[in-house]
Amino acid sequence: MTNLGRWLVSSDHAVLASEAEARDWIADVLSPTAEQWARLERFAAMLVAENARQNLIAASTVPNLWVRHIADSAQLLDLDRDGAGLWVDLGSGPGLPGLVVAILSERPVLLVESRRRRCDFLRDVAVELKLRHVAVAEARLEAVETRPAGTISARAFAPLDRLIDLSARFSTESTRWLLPKGRNAVKELALLPRAWQSLFHVEHSRTDAESRILVGQGRIAPKKRGKA
Numbered sequence: 001m002t003n004l005g006r007w008l009v010s011s012d013h014a015v016l017a018s019e020a021e022a023r024d025w026i027a028d029v030l031s032p033t034a035e036q037w038a039r040l041e042r043f044a045a046m047l048v049a050e051n052a053r054q055n056l057i058a059a060s061t062v063p064n065l066w067v068r069h070i071a072d073s074a075q076l077l078d079l080d081r082d083g084a085g086l087w088v089d090l091g092s093g094p095g096l097p098g099l100v101v102a103i104l105s106e107r108p109v110l111l112v113e114s115r116r117r118r119c120d121f122l123r124d125v126a127v128e129l130k131l132r133h134v135a136v137a138e139a140r141l142e143a144v145e146t147r148p149a150g151t152i153s154a155r156a157f158a159p160l161d162r163l164i165d166l167s168a169r170f171s172t173e174s175t176r177w178l179l180p181k182g183r184n185a186v187k188e189l190a191l192l193p194r195a196w197q198s199l200f201h202v203e204h205s206r207t208d209a210e211s212r213i214l215v216g217q218g219r220i221a222p223k224k225r226g227k228a
């Protein structure tokens with residue numbers, strides 16, 4: 001670890017450079033069972049097929065699906081090995097990272113997604129892959145009933161201060177925050193209130209040399225709002 005500004009940053013490591021490397025990394029680090037591999041393959045196939053019907057992932061990323069989406073999601077599990085309790089994935093879209101987490105672990109997972117067609121896909125995958133520990137909240141996050149989250153993840157969901165503000169009510173002292181934030185991670189972190197910043201450190205992404213993942217632990221009090 002090194003210090004970058006006020007934050008501890010994990011050591012740099014080689015990024016996954018090919019689809020084969022992404023698969024090997026998942027196999028080596030997360031040791032999926034044969035059944036989990038089969039589910040992961042089926043999810044990948046369903047995602048590509050559904051992408052022809054609705055815009056779920058950029059077409060340019062399909063040839064690199066395992067690096068850009070599957071391993072990119074799976075790396076969050078590696079950062080949460082001792083995690084427990086409900087995993088809440090905000091703005092799950094096609095289940096990235098939420099469905100990958102559900103396939104590779106037995107953690108109960110709540111996928112929060114406001115768009116109906118995306119929720120239809122999430123439910124179809126959960127039924128087809130018999131992921132009984134997955135629930136889909138088809139709603140805006142703002143309308144989802146508060147419950148304690150063991151882990152909160154959000155990929156490409158909202159600017160950092162907004163996503164934390166919207167989801168703070170789900171956090172407890174033991175909540176782990178896993179927020180892939182691309183190239184602007186440190187900049188976004190620097191804009192947070194100091195009290196929030198201190199809960200986070202910065203990890204390098206395995207899938208993009210420039211991308212970072214904000215990893216935090218603890219309860220964040222939602223901002224106080226005046227009466228409308």
Ligand SMILES: C[S@@+](CC[C@H](N)C(=O)[O-])C[C@H]1O[C@@H](n2cnc3c(N)ncnc32)[C@H](O)[C@@H]1O
Nearest residue numbers: 091092093096113114115139140141155156157
């Ligand atoms: C850019 S997509 C990212 C999807 C997925 N996490 C990924 O990385 O591929 C953002 C998703 O968040 C959903 N979303 C945006 N605002 C939301 C809200 N307030 N509550 C629930 N879902 C929301 C959108 O419908 C969309 O599917």
